[in-house]
Amino acid sequence: MSKNTQNAILTIGDERYELPVIVGSEGERAIDVRNLRNDSGCITFDPGYANTGSCTSDITFVDGERGILRHRGYPVEQLAEHSSFIETVMLLIFGELPTQRERDTFREMLINQELLHEDLLHHFEGFPPYGQPMSILSAVINSFASYHPDLLDIQTPEEFRLAVGKIISKVRTIAAFAYRKSLGKPLVYPDPNRSYCANFLHMMFSIPYKEFEPTRAQVRALSLFLLVHADHEQNCSTSTVRMVGSTQANLFASISAGICALWGRLHGGANAAVIDMLESIRQGDLTVTEYLEKVKNKEMRLMGFGHRVYKSFDPRARILKQAAHDLLLEQDKHNDPLLEIAKELENAALSDDFFIERSLYPNVDFYSGIILRTLGIPVNMYPVMFAIGRMPGWIAHWAEENHGPTKIHRPRQVYTGPVQRDYVAIDDREPRG
Ligand code: ACO
Numbered sequence: 001m002s003k004n005t006q007n008a009i010l011t012i013g014d015e016r017y018e019l020p021v022i023v024g025s026e027g028e029r030a031i032d033v034r035n036l037r038n039d040s041g042c043i044t045f046d047p048g049y050a051n052t053g054s055c056t057s058d059i060t061f062v063d064g065e066r067g068i069l070r071h072r073g074y075p076v077e078q079l080a081e082h083s084s085f086i087e088t089v090m091l092l093i094f095g096e097l098p099t100q101r102e103r104d105t106f107r108e109m110l111i112n113q114e115l116l117h118e119d120l121l122h123h124f125e126g127f128p129p130y131g132q133p134m135s136i137l138s139a140v141i142n143s144f145a146s147y148h149p150d151l152l153d154i155q156t157p158e159e160f161r162l163a164v165g166k167i168i169s170k171v172r173t174i175a176a177f178a179y180r181k182s183l184g185k186p187l188v189y190p191d192p193n194r195s196y197c198a199n200f201l202h203m204m205f206s207i208p209y210k211e212f213e214p215t216r217a218q219v220r221a222l223s224l225f226l227l228v229h230a231d232h233e234q235n236c237s238t239s240t241v242r243m244v245g246s247t248q249a250n251l252f253a254s255i256s257a258g259i260c261a262l263w264g265r266l267h268g269g270a271n272a273a274v275i276d277m278l279e280s281i282r283q284g285d286l287t288v289t290e291y292l293e294k295v296k297n298k299e300m301r302l303m304g305f306g307h308r309v310y311k312s313f314d315p316r317a318r319i320l321k322q323a324a325h326d327l328l329l330e331q332d333k334h335n336d337p338l339l340e341i342a343k344e345l346e347n348a349a350l351s352d353d354f355f356i357e358r359s360l361y362p363n364v365d366f367y368s369g370i371i372l373r374t375l376g377i378p379v380n381m382y383p384v385m386f387a388i389g390r391m392p393g394w395i396a397h398w399a400e401e402n403h404g405p406t407k408i409h410r411p412r413q414v415y416t417g418p419v420q421r422d423y424v425a426i427d428d429r430e431p432r433g
Pocket residue numbers: 265266267268270295300301302303304305306307308309358360363364365
C-alpha cells in the first residue's frame with residue numbers, strides 16, 4: 001500500500017478537509033476517512049458497504065469490471081488448470097505455492113488429522129433425524145474450541161499449522177458425517193490412502209462392504225468446485241470471520257460464525273436456490289418466459305445471476321461451466337432436463353435488455369449447483385460444500401486480521417429513531433390500534 005501524492009478534498013459547508021488517498025498494489029484507490037469523524041464530526045454512510053474498504057489485504061485481488069480473480073497474484077484460471085484444491089489452500093493460507101516437501105508434509109498432516117475425536121461423535125447423535133447439515137457443521141466446528149483448548153490462543157506458526165490441518169482435514173469428515181446422519185446411514189470413516197476429494201466422496205457414498213470408487217472426472221469436478229470457492233476477498237461470510245476475529249475470538253468460533261453467514265440464500269444458499277428454481281420450472285409451475293417476466297416485474301430473482309462485484313462476467317462461472325460440461329459428458333447425463341432449462345434460461349436472460357442493462361451474468365452458483373447435483377450431492381448439502389471450499393479463505397483472512405494491528409470492527413450508524421422522550425407509566429399509556 002502506498003500514499004497517493006494527491007489528497008481528496010471534502011467540503012462541508014464552509015469547512016474544507018483534506019483526506020489522504022491510499023493506493024493498492026493493483027492501483028485501486030481509497031479515500032482514507034479514518035480521521036474524518038474526529039476532524040469534521042461526520043461519518044460516511046454506506047449501507048451494504050459497497051464502497052467501503054474495511055481492511056487492506058494481501059490475499060486475493062478481484063476486479064469485478066474486468067472479471068479478474070487472483071490469489072496471491074496467481075490467476076484463478078491458472079490455478080484451476082495446473083493446481084489442486086489443496087495446493088490452493090496452502091497458497092492462500094501460507095502465502096506461497098508449496099514446494100514438493102511442504103506439500104508432502106501438509107498431506108501427512110491432513111491424513112493424521114482426518115479422524116474426529118470419538119467423543120465428538122456423540123454430538124452427531126444429539127442432532128434430530130434430518131438435522132440440517134449446515135447447523136451441524138457450524139456447531140461441530142465451534143465445539144473444536146472445547147476439544148482443542150491448546151489452540152484457543154494461537155501464538156506460534158506451529159500451533160497455527162496444526163489448527164489449519166485440523167480444520168481443513170476434519171471439515172470434510174464432519175460434512176460427510178452430517179450428511180450420513182441426516183439420512184440415518186452408518187458413518188463411513190476416512191480412508192488415508194485416498195486423495196482429499198476422493199476421500200470425501202468415499203465418506204459420502206460408500207456403504208459397508210461396498211466402497212464407492214469415484215471417477216477421475218468426479219474427483220476433478222469436486223476439486224475445481226472447491227478451488228473456485230477457496231476465497232473471494234471481503235464477501236459477507238469472510239467479513240464476518242474477520243469481524244468476529246477482530247474481537248480476538250478463537251479461530252474455530254470465528255469460522256463457525258462464517259459458516260452461519262454463508263447459510264443465507266443470497267450467499268452460500270444461492271446454488272441450492274438455483275436448483276430449486278430449475279426444479280420448479282421443470283415441474284411446470286412456470287415456463288422459462290413466465291419466470292423471466294416475474295423476475296423483470298421484481299416478483300422474484302433470477303437465482304445464480306448477478307454479483308455484487310462482478311459486472312462483466314464471473315471468472316469462476318467460466319471454469320465451472322466447462323467442468324459441468326465435462327462431468328455431464330463423462331456421466332452421459334448431458335440430456336439432464338434441468339441442464340436444458342438452465343441453458344434456456346441463460347440464453348434468454350443474456351439476450352434480454354433487463355439483464356444486459358443491469359450487467360447481470362451467470363455467477364459461480366449457476367453452474368456449481370449442476371456439478372453438485374451430477375455428483376449426487378443433495379441440495380441441503382450445497383452450502384456445506386461451499387463452506388468446505390471457502391475454509392482456506394476464512395482461515396487466511398482470520399490470520400491476516402490477527403497478525404495485523406488489531407482494531408475491533410465497530411461500524412457507526414445514522415440514528416433515525418425517536419428523539420429523547422420521557423418514560424410513561426403503564427396506566428397512562430395511550431391505547432394502540
Ligand atoms: N435477478 C433479478 N434482478 C437482479 C438480480 C437477479 N439475480 N440481481 C440483481 N438484480 C437487479 C437489482 O434488483 C437491481 O435492479 P434495479 O436497478 O432495478 O433496482 C439491479 O439488478 C442491480 O443490482 P445490484 O446492485 O447489482 O445487486 P446487488 O449487489 O444488490 O446484489 C446479489 C447482488 C445479492 C448477488 C444479487 O445479484 C442476487 O440476489 N443474485 C441472486 C442470488 C445469487 O445468485 N447469489 C449468489 C451470489 S455469488 C456468491 O455468493 C458466491
